[in-house]
Amino acid sequence: MHNFLRTRRSIRRFTSGTIDRDVLNRIIETATYAPSAHNRQPWRFAVLTHPEAKFRLSELLSKDFRTDLAVDGMSETEIKYRINRSKSRINESPVVIILCMDLSEMDVYPDAKRTTAERTMAIQSVAAAGLLLQLAAHAEGLGSVWTCAPLFSPNTVISALELPASWEPMAMFFLGYSTQVPKEKPMKAPYDVVKFL
Numbered sequence: 001m002h003n004f005l006r007t008r009r010s011i012r013r014f015t016s017g018t019i020d021r022d023v024l025n026r027i028i029e030t031a032t033y034a035p036s037a038h039n040r041q042p043w044r045f046a047v048l049t050h051p052e053a054k055f056r057l058s059e060l061l062s063k064d065f066r067t068d069l070a071v072d073g074m075s076e077t078e079i080k081y082r083i084n085r086s087k088s089r090i091n092e093s094p095v096v097i098i099l100c101m102d103l104s105e106m107d108v109y110p111d112a113k114r115t116t117a118e119r120t121m122a123i124q125s126v127a128a129a130g131l132l133l134q135l136a137a138h139a140e141g142l143g144s145v146w147t148c149a150p151l152f153s154p155n156t157v158i159s160a161l162e163l164p165a166s167w168e169p170m171a172m173f174f175l176g177y178s179t180q181v182p183k184e185k186p187m188k189a190p191y192d193v194v195k196f197l
């Protein structure tokens with residue numbers, strides 16, 4: 001009965017086939033049906049379909065990535081390999097979606113405890129939209145993967161794509177038609193992660 005939900009898997013390799021604009025619109029619209037704290041719908045989507053936009057993003061993100069890898073003490077050969085892989089993932093993905101969070105309509109509090117809780121609620125709401133986006137892509141016969149690179153370079157993403165300053169980049173999704181059969185993944189047993197009372 002839950003087979004559709006259980007068969008969504010992360011897909012990292014795609015055909016060069018483009019995604020029809022109506023299909024893309026439907027996926028994003030379905031993502032906006034996610035639940036959100038106070039129904040404030042803090043999700044925002046930057047959708048990259050043009051090679052030029054993907055190229056600009058990949059070039060600028062790779063500069064930040066290089067800095068981080070150098071701090072880790074990685075060899076130049078390994079850095080080049082990782083950067084090339086990261087660039088081609090962006091450039092070869094038929095569609096790249098940057099999922100952002102906009103806190104401007106969330107509640108504002110004078111204290112740190114409630115400010116943190118409100119931010120967490122917004123993050124949880126945006127994550128719900130992220131999952132729905134992946135499930136909607138799955139429903140359209142598309143593969144997708146959620147990646148976290150924008151978390152390490154939020155300002156770079158905002159300036160590369162000229163996004164509003166209030167759009168905080170939270171995740172980057174790659175979408176396309178899959179060329180991959182995902183391997184079985186290790187799963188925790190339900191009873192290891194559940195406590196019934």
Ligand SMILES: Cc1cc2nc3c(=O)[nH]c(=O)nc-3n(C[C@H](O)[C@H](O)[C@H](O)COP(=O)(O)O)c2cc1C
Pocket residue numbers: 008009010011012145146147148149182185
């Ligand atoms: C918050 C989050 C961040 C992730 N970041 C990455 C990432 O940076 N690169 C990547 O290849 N996959 C990333 N993934 C995908 C996970 O690796 C994947 O969901 C996990 O291995 C389970 O596999 P499945 O999605 O096929 O069920 C991320 C997933 C989530 C939810």
